[in-house]
Amino acid sequence: MLRTLWKLEVMRHALGDxxxxxxxGFRLYACNSAVGGASTSRHLHGEAADxxxxxxxxxxxxRQARNREFRGILGPGHDDHTHVDHRTSRYWSAPTCGI
Known part of the structure; x- marks a missing residue:
């Protein structure tokens, strides 16, 4: 969880503080299920943020998440958030946003 928080802090600084x-952020299994999260969600380990x-x-x-070495970026195909996480391989699902 700390790695996620530190990377978000670096992003915040890069965005002019x-x-x-x-x-x-972190989700318990029950909460993750209730919101329709994947059973392998990085939120369950404190390694993701929306x-x-x-x-x-x-x-x-x-773009900032990519530049700050988040390995998983989902969105902005979602209407209301961009998902960022740490995973073993890079995965970017943002084909129409120009990142």
Whole structure:
């Protein structure tokens, strides 16, 4: 969990020390199931965060996450967040946002 928090802090600094809205972080199994999360979700291990767009665009957050070595980036295909996580291989699912 600390690695995720430190990388988010570095992102925040790179964005001019403006806040980053985290809409979801660590989840218990029951919460993860209730929100439709994957059974292998990195949220279950504190290694993922969903980032809301205010005050930054989802595209900006995805680009910053890529530059800060988050290995998993999902979105901004979602309407309301960009998912970032640590995984063993790179996975970017943002084909239309130009990252």
């Amino acid at each position: 403006q806040p980053i809205t985290v809409t979801s 980032l809301g767009g205010d005050p930054h665009s989802l595209r900006t957050l995805a």
